[in-house]
Every structure is written in structure tokens, then in C-alpha cells.
Amino acid sequence: xxxxxxxxxxxxxxxxxxxxxxxxxxxxxxxxxxxxxxxxxxxxxxxxxxxxxxxxxxxxxxxxxxxxxxxxxxxxxxxxxxxxxxxxxxxxxxxxxxxxxxxxxxxxxxxxxxxxxxxxxxxxxxxxxxxxxxxxxxxxxxxxxxxxxxxxxxxxxxxxxxxxxxxxxxxxxxxxxxxxxxxxxxxxxxxxxxxxxxxxxxxxxxxxxxxxxxxxxxxxxxxxxxxxxxxxxxxxxxxxxxxxxxxxxxxxxxxxxxxxxxxxxxxxxxxxxxxxxxxxxxxxxxxxxxxxxxxxxxxxxxxxxxxxxxxxxxxxxxxxxxxxxxxxxxxxxxxxxxxxxxx
Numbered sequence: 001x002x003x004x005x006x007x008x009x010x011x012x013x014x015x016x017x018x019x020x021x022x023x024x025x026x027x028x029x030x031x032x033x034x035x036x037x038x039x040x041x042x043x044x045x046x047x048x049x050x051x052x053x054x055x056x057x058x059x060x061x062x063x064x065x066x067x068x069x070x071x072x073x074x075x076x077x078x079x080x081x082x083x084x085x086x087x088x089x090x091x092x093x094x095x096x097x098x099x100x101x102x103x104x105x106x107x108x109x110x111x112x113x114x115x116x117x118x119x120x121x122x123x124x125x126x127x128x129x130x131x132x133x134x135x136x137x138x139x140x141x142x143x144x145x146x147x148x149x150x151x152x153x154x155x156x157x158x159x160x161x162x163x164x165x166x167x168x169x170x171x172x173x174x175x176x177x178x179x180x181x182x183x184x185x186x187x188x189x190x191x192x193x194x195x196x197x198x199x200x201x202x203x204x205x206x207x208x209x210x211x212x213x214x215x216x217x218x219x220x221x222x223x224x225x226x227x228x229x230x231x232x233x234x235x236x237x238x239x240x241x242x243x244x245x246x247x248x249x250x251x252x253x254x255x256x257x258x259x260x261x262x263x264x265x266x267x268x269x270x271x272x273x274x275x276x277x278x279x280x281x282x283x284x285x286x287x288x289x290x291x292x293x294x295x296x297x298x299x300x301x302x303x304x305x306x307x308x309x310x311x312x313x314x315x316x317x318x319x320x321x322x323x324x325x326x327x328x329x330x331x332x333x334x335x336x337x338x339x340x341x342x343x
Contacts, residue, residue: 012163012203012240014066015106018125021049021090023151024077026131030144041145042084043134047077049127049154050090056099056115061205063097063163074125077151080133090127100166100243106158116166116243124159128152162239165203167218169333170244172269174261175221177250178286180204182320183219186330203240210330215337218244238272245340246333247281249313253288258299259306280340282314282332289319 024046031039052074075090103112103122113122131149138145171179187206204219220240241247247269255261262283269276285303288296296317304312316332318325 011064014063019073019156020125020127020154021074021076023128023130024079024087026133026148027080028134028148029082041134044080044085046130046151047087047089050074052125056120057096060098104160125155128154165240167216169217170241173250258303285317
């Protein structure tokens with residue numbers, strides 16, 4: 001199994017001010033020719049201000065660059081000149097963001113754009129038009145106008161950038177369920193692993209290869225009851241699960257009530273809403289090496305029985321730390337993706 005490392009500082013939200021360039025001013029000038037004392041107007045127009053454009057770029061999974069610089073202003077258009085010369089337009093200011101970035105209004109009530117594909121662009125602010133030179137104001141009654149227009153201001157606004165990671169597989173579960181260990185077992189990602197809650201404070205990405213196919217996997221920080229309302233790490237990272245195609249719901253096999261742990265996380269996901277309520281799911285009972293065969297069998301029987309007549313998710317057992325059951329899980333994931341892609 002080939003693996004790849006993904007490691008980076010993570011920031012999934014930023015608020016920035018953007019302003020397109022102002023238009024250049026028009027020119028009030030006149031022809032200066034030999035033997036012609038009063039030449040006509042020949043002032044050129046001002047150049048257009050530069051736009052501000054967001055572009056989705058691959059292989060970047062953080063908005064960290066926008067933490068330290070929060071003000072972006074595009075180039076102003078140049079002023080018009082004599083001899084009917086138009087000022088140069090300001091350059092477009094291109095702001096690269098990770099694919100999966102949503103651009104929102106300052107109060108986050110309006111979604112301007114969802115850049116969910118590589119190369120997608122959103123023109124967030126348009127440059128102001130250049131002012132007219134005095135040539136435009138020539139008339140039969142005003143042969144030598146001294147009037148010229150100033151350029152128009154460029155659009156400006158404050159926007160919120162919200163990154164929703166685009167991954168194939170999302171790992172969810174309570175803190176200390178073994179999600180990070182599972183991620184490190186199937187990819188070369190090396191998240192911090194320790195035997196206490198909230199070891200993982202940011203999503204961790206890894207790439208899993210299986211039979212010449214790659215799956216991007218994201219380990220989301222552990223959820224607790226009330227997460228959808230902001231308790232614990234809150235709903236800060238539930239949005240990242242929206243982009244995934246498959247959920248791996250990891251449960252610690254040593255818990256006394258597997259079904260209770262399962263339904264508690266399902267409640268948080270269902271309360272968050274969106275596509276999380278219907279997203280395909282596989283339940284992973286982890287840390288089975290801590291139980292005897294009889295203990296594990298009894299727990300699985302009780303877990304499955306607790307669903308009653310409700311549809312049971314697919315359930316797999318493994319030990320991420322002991323690397324047992326990993327190959328079976330990968331095979332099931334491959335098959336599940338074939339089914340998803342045929343829908």
C-alpha cells in the first residue's frame with residue numbers, strides 16, 4: 001500500500017477586506033501644433049481599475065495566508081493623457097484560495113460563491129471605470145472644453161472565507177475513539193496521538209492508495225454531545241464532513257454502550273443538517289484487541305440488536321493500532337465507492 005504525507009498549518013475561516021482599483025482620471029488637454037494657436041481637445045480617458053478575483057487552487061488545504069494579511073486592494077487605473085491616449089488599466093488582483101472555499105458576506109447571510117472545483121473563479125469586486133477625457137465634451141457650442149471626469153471608485157466589501165475541505169472519506173466519532181490512529185494506519189499522515197480527549201484540534205488529511213486508486217481521508221476532531229450547538233469544539237468542523245462522499249464512524253470497542261455512542265454522534269450530524277443526514281456510512285468498531293473474542297461477540301450482538309427494525313449501517317471491526325482488519329476495511333471502501341459512483 002503506497003502512502004503520501006499531507007501536513008500543514010490549518011485555518012478554515014478568515015475575514016478580509018477587498019477593494020477593486022479606482023478608475024483613472026480623464027485628461028483635460030489640447031492639441032499643441034505649430035501655427036495653431038488654439039488646438040482642439042485631445043484628452044484621453046482614464047484606465048479602468050483592476051478587479052479582485054478569487055481562484056480555487058489544488059493542493060492547498062488551509063486559509064492560513066489570510067490570517068496575517070487581511071486587506072487587499074487592486075491596482076488603480078492610470079490617468080488619461082494628451083494626444084487621446086487612454087490610461088492603462090489596473091492589473092487584476094488574483095487571490096488564490098483552496099478548492100472548497102465558500103465566499104460569504106460579512107454577516108455570513110449571503111453566499112456569493114462556492115469554489116468547489118479546481119480553477120473556478122469568482123470576481124468579487126469590479127474595478128471602477130476610467131473617467132472621460134475632455135474630448136468627449138466637445139460640442140458646437142463648446143469647442144474647447146476644459147472638463148474631464150474623475151475615474152469611478154472600485155467596488156469594495158468585507159468577505160468571509162470559509163473552507164470546507166474536499167475529501168473522499170471523513171472520520172467522525174467521539175474523542176479518543178482512535179480516528180487519528182486509523183488515519184496513520186492507512187496513510188502517511190502523522191497526526192498527534194495520545195490517550196486523552198481532543199488530541200486532534202484541527203482536521204488532519206491523508207491520502208490512501210489502494211489498487212492504483214487514491215482516496216483523500218480527513219480525520220475530523222472528536223465530537224461530543226451538543227457539538228452542533230457549539231459545545232466542545234462545536235460545529236466548527238462538521239462542515240468539512242459535508243464535502244465527503246463516505247463517513248467512517250469510529251467507535252471505541254471498550255465503551256460500555258456502543259449503540260449509545262453511535263446514536264449520540266448521529267444526533268449531532270442529523271442536527272447539523274445538510275447532506276450529513278443521508279451520507280453513506282460505515283461503522284468501524286476499533287480497538288478490538290482490547291477485548292476477548294467472547295466479549296467482542298457479545299458487544300456486537302447487543303449493538304446490532306439495539307437497532308431493532310431500523311436499518312443497520314455496515315459494521316466492520318478492526319484494531320488500527322494492531323493493524324488488523326485494515327485490508328478488509330480498504331476493500332469494503334473500494335466497493336462502496338463503486339456503488340456510490342454508479343448512483
